[in-house]
Amino acid sequence: MARTALKLGPRTFGPDELVIMAIVNRTPDSFFDQGATFADEPAFAAADRAVAEGAAILDIGGVKAGPGEEVTVEEELRRTVPFVAALRERHPDVVLSVDTWRHEVGEAVCAVGADLLNDAWGGVDPELAEVAAKHRVGLVCTHAGGAEPRTRPHRVEYPDVMADILERTVHGEAERALALGVPRESIIIDPGHDFGKNTRHSLEATRRLPEMTATGWPVLVSLSNKDFVGETLDKPVGERLLGTLATTAVSAWLGAQIYRVHQVAETRQVLDMVASIRGTREPAVARRGLA
Amino acid sequence: MFVAAAVCPCPPLLLPEVAGGAAPELDPLREACDEALRGVLAARPDVVWVVGPGPEHRLFDRGGVGGFQGFGVDVTVGLGECAEDETLPPGLAVGAWLLERAGWEGPAKGLAVPDYLEWPLCRENGVELRVSAERVALLVMGEGSARRTVKAPGYLDERAEPFDASVAAGLASGRLPQVDAELAFELMASGRAPWQVLAGAADSDEQPVASARLLYDDAPYGVGYFVASWSPGV
Numbered sequence A: 001m002a003r004t005a006l007k008l009g010p011r012t013f014g015p016d017e018l019v020i021m022a023i024v025n026r027t028p029d030s031f032f033d034q035g036a037t038f039a040d041e042p043a044f045a046a047a048d049r050a051v052a053e054g055a056a057i058l059d060i061g062g063v064k065a066g067p068g069e070e071v072t073v074e075e076e077l078r079r080t081v082p083f084v085a086a087l088r089e090r091h092p093d094v095v096l097s098v099d100t101w102r103h104e105v106g107e108a109v110c111a112v113g114a115d116l117l118n119d120a121w122g123g124v125d126p127e128l129a130e131v132a133a134k135h136r137v138g139l140v141c142t143h144a145g146g147a148e149p150r151t152r153p154h155r156v157e158y159p160d161v162m163a164d165i166l167e168r169t170v171h172g173e174a175e176r177a178l179a180l181g182v183p184r185e186s187i188i189i190d191p192g193h194d195f196g197k198n199t200r201h202s203l204e205a206t207r208r209l210p211e212m213t214a215t216g217w218p219v220l221v222s223l224s225n226k227d228f229v230g231e232t233l234d235k236p237v238g239e240r241l242l243g244t245l246a247t248t249a250v251s252a253w254l255g256a257q258i259y260r261v262h263q264v265a266e267t268r269q270v271l272d273m274v275a276s277i278r279g280t281r282e283p284a285v286a287r288r289g290l291a
Numbered sequence B: 001m002f003v004a005a006a007v008c009p010c011p012p013l014l015l016p017e018v019a020g021g022a023a024p025e026l027d028p029l030r031e032a033c034d035e036a037l038r039g040v041l042a043a044r045p046d047v048v049w050v051v052g053p054g055p056e057h058r059l060f061d062r063g064g065v066g067g068f069q070g071f072g073v074d075v076t077v078g079l080g081e082c083a084e085d086e087t088l089p090p091g092l093a094v095g096a097w098l099l100e101r102a103g104w105e106g107p108a109k110g111l112a113v114p115d116y117l118e119w120p121l122c123r124e125n126g127v128e129l130r131v132s133a134e135r136v137a138l139l140v141m142g143e144g145s146a147r148r149t150v151k152a153p154g155y156l157d158e159r160a161e162p163f164d165a166s167v168a169a170g171l172a173s174g175r176l177p178q179v180d181a182e183l184a185f186e187l188m189a190s191g192r193a194p195w196q197v198l199a200g201a202a203d204s205d206e207q208p209v210a211s212a213r214l215l216y217d218d219a220p221y222g223v224g225y226f227v228a229s230w231s232p233g234v
Helices: A040-053 A074-092 A101-113 A125-137 A161-179 A199-206 A211-212 A227-233 A242-253 A264-278 B023-042 B090-102 B119-131 B160-173 B181-186 B194-202
Strands: A007-009 A011-012 A019-025 A057-059 A097-098 A116-119 A138-142 A188-189 A220-224 A258-261 B002-008 B049-055 B058-060 B064-066 B074-080 B108-113 B137-140 B212-218 B223-232
Touching: A011 B194, A019 A040, A040 A074, A040 A220, A040 B137, A074 A097, A074 B160, A097 A101, A101 A116, A101 A125, A101 A138, A125 A138, A125 A161, A125 A199, A138 A161, A161 A188, A161 A199, A161 A211, A161 B064, A188 A220, A188 B064, A199 A211, A199 A227, A211 A242, A220 B212, A242 A258, A242 A264, A242 B119, A258 A264, A264 B108, B002 B023, B002 B064, B002 B090, B002 B194, B023 B090, B023 B137, B023 B212, B023 B223, B049 B194, B074 B108, B090 B108, B108 B119, B108 B194, B119 B137, B119 B160, B119 B194, B137 B160, B137 B194, B181 B194, B181 B212
Parallel strands: A019 A057, A019 A258, A057 A097, A097 A116, A116 A138, A138 A188, A220 A258, B002 B137, B049 B108, B049 B137
Antiparallel strands: A007 A011, B002 B223, B058 B108, B064 B074, B212 B223
């Protein structure tokens, strides 16, 4: 399948355009920000800053990915819906994504203007794709290896991790979403680094990204400060930016299009650099040797 | 008969497509070039000769095609009849770009002069251009020293500034100074031979041209850029 334009809400991205999805967590306990944007004011400030630094998509999360205190549907709705509604007013040209596995949350955020449902747990709630189809919004089809939401991988094995990724995301979720009526140009696949995977699985998934891009579906990678970076370099959460950016550069070179990140400005520089090396972006300025 | 000349520099950066986001930095230079070209077009020449630096001494009487692919930018320009088997050196390609930008649609030819071409031959070439048609105009490409500052392409040479100052004064007064070819070569001043062709065409070593205006004199990247407009007057 030839790669075509990616359409999400107010935006259309060409196949060569590298896109940043900025993470804005409405959680008190997410691993990287530790609740920094749980309150309204810092959350709006973080969203504004991410947009100013070059994010085209804001990904709002109401539940920490890892295990922790239970977040009910009601609580997740309370954390995400008013925020999405307010962001819709504040940033009409930005794609609004919500990171959720629950169809009730998907329904409510689409009603207030969300453009994309980031199903990071790989389709555990089959009704979520139906919500995306009903509202004609985008859907991220993520590989989590069949893991239950908010669980950590424990002795997970794959005979061939990329084969499993392709089987579940492409032949499973993406094609099902298309059949349900989710717009073809708004379906994204994600190998799900760290989700249902040990570090070597995530490294191999990165190495074999061309097998995903060859399917023609736009590929999203969520690498930011994750454990596979930390374990690869033996670095704690606060010291994973360089490893994240190196992985970003390689992923961009291998054809991933969308980057879900905490540090937007740094990622923008890396993606611009890779795009210029690929020849899909002109240098910002050119004086050297030309005067 | 010589009716007008425009003197312009020929850095690839003059093309906004080459400079990218740095292009606005040279807007004043482009405007000065446009002004000088308006003087050429107003003189209603029968032919415009683009004279500029090149690696070899070569006439492009059927025009030619030049490109910036060698600098990594896919832009192609044509001069005059655009003879496809004639590849313009970059200096003439920039000249062709300026002519096209000025809206010149009449006959145009090119002459490339190498840095080793000495004054008597340059002058002789200029005389030949002058008699090539009833009304002849020149677009003369080339720069002053590329060694004006420490950050210049050729690093700093203390002799560059006085060298360029004397050229600027000559362009402003309608009579170019006697320029030593060896010194110009050492200072990486690509305009020397083309300017001497201009002197021959305008006969300005005998009598300064009646109307000479220096429209630009600066070295924003350590290379001396001059723009001048010459005409024999009314």
